[in-house]
Amino acid sequence: MSDMYRSKTMDKISENDIGSKMKIAGWVENIRDHGGVSFIDLRDMYGVMQVVLRDTELLKGIKKEECLSIEGVIERRDEETYNPKIPSGTIELEAKAITVLGKVYKDLPFEVASSKEIREDVRLKYRYLDLRNKKVKDNLLFRSQVISFLRQKMEGMGFMEIQTPILSASSPEGARDYIVPSRKYKGKFYALPQAPQQYKQLLMVSGIDKYFQIAPCFRDEDARADRSPGEFYQLDFEMSFATQEDVFRAGEEVLTETFKKFAPEGFEVTDAPYPVIGYRQAMLEFGTDKPDLRNPLRIIDVTDLFQKCTFKPFHNKTVRAIKVHADMSKGFHEKMLEFAKEIGMGGLGYLEIKEDMSYKGPIDKFIPEDLKGELADRARLVSGDVIFFIADKEDLANKYAGQIRNELGQRLDICEKNAYRFCYVNDFPMYETDEETGKIGFTHNPFSMPQGGLEALNSKDPLDILAYQYDIVCNGIELSSGAVRNHDLDIMVKAFEIAGYDEETLRNKFGALYNAFQFGAPPHAGMAPGVDRMIMLLRNEENIREVIAFPMSGTAQDLLCGAPAEVTEKQLREVHIRIRN
Template sequence: MQSFRTTHCNSIRQSDIGKEVTLAGWVDTIRNHGGVIFIDLRDQEGITQVVLHDETKIHGIHKESVVSVTGKVVMRDEETVNRKIDTGTVEVHSDSITLLSSCSASLPFEPARSRDTREELRLKYRFLDLRNPLVHRDMVLRSKIISHLRHQMEEMGFLEMQTPILTMSSPEGARDYLVPSRKHRGKFYALPQAPQQFKQLLMASGFDRYFQIAPCFRDEDARLDRSPGEFYQLDFEMAFADQEDVFQVAESVLYSTFTRFSDKEVSKPPFRRIPFEESMLRYGTDKPDLRNPLLIDDLTDFFLDVDFAPFKGKPVRGIKANCSGMSRSFFENMFDYAVAIGMKGLGYLTLSEGSFKGPIDKFLSDEKKAELIEMCGLKDGDTVYFISDKKAKVDRFSGQIRTKLCTELGLLQEDKFEMCFIVDFPMYETNEETGKIDFTHNPFSMPQGGMDALKYDDPLTIKAWQYDIVCNGIELSSGAVRNHRPDIMKEAFSIAGYSEDVLKDKFGALYTAFSYGAPPHAGMAPGVDRIVMMLAGHENIREVIAFPLNSNGQDLLLGAPGEATEKQLKEVHIRMR
């Protein structure tokens, strides 16, 4: 490296004045001031200004060319000091510049302003996009976060182990990516949606604590907070552990990571534990953003004796917010939003100088009004919005109205990372299309109440030892206490319509391994990409992935997915139709 550079661009300070240095990097800018040439030279660490006095030295050198320069460090003139960069008080005066690689093509965009360019073009020329110091900084941050996560897990006695990439297709979860076998005609591998079965098999193999920064593959559509195709997670599993053991590890790692890489206030352990049913009722979602101070009240019983037809026979929710001083258009905009998301309307009452105003006022007696004031803790200027619909819709609508109100009133506490665990998920749910009972989430979870619950309770009332970590309304992780007993597993799957033969066929390794004795075990897998996205302050997860697929699942840089040749298809026994 000494032949190209003796130090990095961002390392030079006033203490280096008089020293001869050699720098190497990309030409960020060139400015020719009448025979005095100024070059801002950029490498991974930062920028240094280089000064040359011979125009012939820069012949053939353009922006984004790669060069090496040798010269002496000198103090800048006071009027040319640049306080915006770390090396802004010094510069390198050089008589020697070597062109290492010329930028001979026309730039599709200026790297320093790549984030002002449409995303499709950025991803097609991702190597230029990554030269943007801001984008580059996010990749460095990602590396540091992953290193920190790994160190935390090792400090707590977890072994880093790798699980297979070529594996068996699973009937549960998202769509698999299938890989055809050349040696086994008509058969396919699948890329793992998660290392779920393998990490449980490691527990059955006698390993106490496993983790890995695991690549996972799911053929899902993209969202801003979900990358299509592949993603990484901090996957970990613990033997002889229960739910609280997992929570303590997750709290320690996440609190340490978020406090180290952010200046925002972070929830201190222990994080709040919110039962699923409470979360749906009070926040209208199982991914609550606790930075929003508004809560949802259940007013179903309150309206049982109120003669208001739209609420008859349906659950009713109420959201209190102080809307004093808001214009008429505010209330009209809230109504329009409600209709836009599928509601039939949005009733409300405002308490003003001891009396109610609003479209529902005439349907309430004085006694009911007093009861509502007491129930919701209303004060002068407060408005209660009412949401009523079928059970399948009312929680979702309430959550959307809660979020909209928070946004319109500017209530969101943006300087915080608010974390919580959502617990006590239902084990089963009714499939709306078939009417049959399905697993709600992970089929490998232990039911609360064990075998007795499976045998004697209504399946739709059984809760699972399943949990999520949610931060600022974004799910960071799912996890569960695993079902480690074959007899309970067999009973749990039979309720969802799976015979023992299907269990042995699709999950044979796990089922068999547990028959030879397996410890109680539990784990979870926080999403690395989402953690980095939040700590970097982005809403688009592709900003923190070096080479992401676009929103349509395409790699615009290399051209994937691409066509296969007839020879390649023949080798894996595939014919296109």
């Protein structure tokens, strides 16, 4: 290291350097003036060093967050001023000369040490200052370590890292594309890839056995706490001659080892093999295809029981029930009813099971005795239980039951703490009916292999066909989706035909795969765990933007560099675009 600005970084200076001449460089974290003697806490990326200034003239004009190079001698601190919170807490630098490398010209928008408490839009506008905060910066250092480990792990498992194009063709499936106008080809557009889907499949056709990359993906979606608008990164991987189970084993290996290595101290991680839950079972038992297994509550179906009953609000509806063993006050029930109405439910029925196994609750009088016996058997009720009922159309009953389950888990504080609980959700439906048009369309990835192959496509009701599709879910957050890919041209043509695409459209829109599958495509499968979400979970952050260096705001704006922004008329003309009012 050249010692023009510094002899060593803060982490490399120790008691062994006492008596040595030294230059250090960094930013002024704090200034303390004690009359005849002053102190500066100087921070670099690696640590903080206390600087003592016995010549107070040296301090003249120095401001917080200025970038300095300070020359002096390392000495031992007085014992009563030791700082056990920092590695350099027993030593200090006595300053002999100070050079200002970077001035601060105006008032700071916030104190760096407390930037995490500042409004997010201000933090993002001055992100370079926010990143000086140790907690914020440590998230980036942590991210770097995790990505480095993922690379080593994938290479150790025999995967080869390959970069796929950023400028690609627009795809009609999935989220909205970001489109890029072509200067050379008037009226034509590139698209930023929502995922490297087609390219990684083409790599398998090329004879690459196992591919991976830390892939940037671009989707014009709205932000959520666990989704960054615009762009995100995923650990994208694909394997030839592989089944669903082969991908499960690979996914488990990399995720279990990553989470065990980087989880906070005392956290438990699900051991492989992960539980596998079918989509229909997940929707029934958890009310969602993203189940949080830390919550011990399960939802049961009691629809058939209530069809034998005259209670009109439950008649001809899907009825779900959640059993809880807990003491609940009248106030608790009122709060749960309030929550149910907030999420759109008309009400929330419940029954309390008393010591003599009699029932108490607002709907007790509407349920005949023999039905109560059946209900007790079905739900395995014991005294002290409370059972809640959710009734609506099937999709809404599932959704509401899932939300009531989550709320009960939180309010009763019964969810497992300090744990990462993984599962696979598989057997997703291949097709669904579009609510607006009534037409059949793909539920998820159109490139998935249908279970039962061509025979199923030719003979079954499309809504009964399942796909070899799967998700990895951790603590209620979808970490990854994946599938066994459709590599057979006849199956591909038929699958797209059912979804309303004729062969000509297939040839035009997905020409690369359509053509490649005519030259001996191997069976292949893969998945893509989200890197940002992994790191968000491992750092226990509530918001994904905390683990991204320069995130967009929740309104999809880059407040730092001012994107999106207007461009000049000349730029628009070059790419043959006119803005319509």
